[in-house]
Amino acid sequence: xxxxxNIVYVHSHDTGRQVQxxxxxxxxxxxxxxxxxxxxxxxxxxxxxTCSGSRAALLTGQHCHNNGMTGLAHRGWKLNDYSQHLxxxxxxxxxxxxxxxEQHISRDPHVIGYDxxxxxxxxxxxxxxxxxxxxxxxxxxxxxxxxxxFETHRDFAAPTSVRDxxxxxxxxxxxxxxxxxxxxxxxxxxxxxxxxxxGALLNGLHASGVADRTLVICTTDHGLAFPKAKATLYDEGIxxxxxxxxxxxxxxxxxxxxxxxHLDLYPTICDLAGVPHPGFLQGRSLMPLVRGEMxxxxxxxxxxxxxxxxxxxxxxxxTNRWKYIRRFGSRKKPVLANCDDSATKELLxxxxxxxxxxxxxxxFDLYLDPEEENNLAGDPSSADVLVDxxxxxxxxxxxxxxxxxxxxxxxxxxxxxxxxxxxxPDEPLTVIPG
Numbered sequence: 001x002x003x004x005x006n007i008v009y010v011h012s013h014d015t016g017r018q019v020q021x022x023x024x025x026x027x028x029x030x031x032x033x034x035x036x037x038x039x040x041x042x043x044x045x046x047x048x049x050t051c052s053g054s055r056a057a058l059l060t061g062q063h064c065h066n067n068g069m070t071g072l073a074h075r076g077w078k079l080n081d082y083s084q085h086l087x088x089x090x091x092x093x094x095x096x097x098x099x100x101x102e103q104h105i106s107r108d109p110h111v112i113g114y115d116x117x118x119x120x121x122x123x124x125x126x127x128x129x130x131x132x133x134x135x136x137x138x139x140x141x142x143x144x145x146x147x148x149x150f151e152t153h154r155d156f157a158a159p160t161s162v163r164d165x166x167x168x169x170x171x172x173x174x175x176x177x178x179x180x181x182x183x184x185x186x187x188x189x190x191x192x193x194x195x196x197x198x199g200a201l202l203n204g205l206h207a208s209g210v211a212d213r214t215l216v217i218c219t220t221d222h223g224l225a226f227p228k229a230k231a232t233l234y235d236e237g238i239x240x241x242x243x244x245x246x247x248x249x250x251x252x253x254x255x256x257x258x259x260x261x262h263l264d265l266y267p268t269i270c271d272l273a274g275v276p277h278p279g280f281l282q283g284r285s286l287m288p289l290v291r292g293e294m295x296x297x298x299x300x301x302x303x304x305x306x307x308x309x310x311x312x313x314x315x316x317x318x319t320n321r322w323k324y325i326r327r328f329g330s331r332k333k334p335v336l337a338n339c340d341d342s343a344t345k346e347l348l349x350x351x352x353x354x355x356x357x358x359x360x361x362x363x364f365d366l367y368l369d370p371e372e373e374n375n376l377a378g379d380p381s382s383a384d385v386l387v388d389x390x391x392x393x394x395x396x397x398x399x400x401x402x403x404x405x406x407x408x409x410x411x412x413x414x415x416x417x418x419x420x421x422x423x424x425p426d427e428p429l430t431v432i433p434g
Contacts, residue, residue: 030199038245061266071307076415102148125197215246324389
């Protein structure tokens with residue numbers, strides 16, 4: 001029998017950490033089962049809080065300004081080199097590779113390099129899960145299967161629970177109002193659908209007899225599609241669920257508190273599959289953490305945004321205690337088109353959110369200010385920390401040859417973008433000539 005694990009990469013849209021294993025009142029029994037049987041990474045972060053950027057970073061092991069995905073694939077962005085995608089070294093090592101459902105790194109999924117692409121009419125769990133189960137029944141081992149669910153992207157499902165609509169607590173960085181409670185109730189309805197899809201997949205692995213030799217990686221691209229989360233560099237934007245269950249130590253219901261990045265998954269999978277690390281990788285294998293050989297993997301993590309719906313370039317560095325965010329360009333107000341439309345967004349706009357200035361530099365003490373509300377960039381008592389965090393970010397941008405250092409980053413020819421002054425991502429788009 002092959003001693004290399006099968007790998008099932010399960011991913012969702014916009015779920016953040018709003019699931020049961022992270023202590024939230026969002027019932028997700030199947031995701032909880034993964035936590036009970038595997039490892040929960042409590043402080044996992046994406047490399048970019050945008051749908052395509054996050055996935056591209058995870059699947060190439062590189063930051064977005066290095067892999068090319070500085071915008072959204074369905075709006076015209078591409079990877080610089082699809083041969084750097086994780087499936088290529090796995091295929092060379094003898095893995096059968098299958099794509100089921102959402103992928104969001106190419107308009108044409110066939111260019112990525114999977115042996116098999118299962119195309120569906122939509123990527124909701126009710127269609128993705130049965131298709132993944134059918135693929136499991138006929139796929140030989142070892143295999144790598146990407147299973148992407150559209151949930152919990154907006155638009156959310158309509159709430160079916162009166163109790164949820166009345167009592168759901170919105171994220172702690174948002175006001176508790178009838179609008180935000182109703183919005184959160186709709187999210188919870190969508191996450192139930194996601195959890196059911198994951199449960200069907202887990203049951204299929206068990207029924208097919210391969211669960212014990214399959215590593216399940218369950219994560220999401222970035223934070224919730226709410227204001228101050230998705231497409232921002234606050235922890236509500238870059239914090240993600242990450243649960244892993246399988247052989248080689250991914251068992252026992254353990255919790256790991258060390259900061260980890262989506263960039264760390266590519267080298268981890270290489271280690272488990274017996275594949276050499278490509279030279280372009282920018283993360284570190286999780287295996288020393290999993291084996292208990294070290295308590296901390298990173299002193300600092302970096303994340304970035306360049307384009308989402310509109311241009312809003314930002315970079316951030318996070319340590320255990322501190323977060324430093326730098327905005328580029330002259331714009332001082334929020335780019336509202338980068339926030340998905342919702343009742344919560346409408347409420348905040350009505351309260352003047354769109355007119356509030358955003359500081360060019362933000363520094364937060366994540367222990368004393370976990371909501372990231374008190375900007376210490378101008379506080380003399382934090383001046384030494386600010387200098388240190390600036391230097392960390394500057395060093396990373398130089399080492400990774402970040403083009404934002406040289407000025408504005410233009411969109412590629414044919415890309416579709418919103419104007420930064422627009423309110424909604426659904427407003428008319430500008431198509432870049434080319």
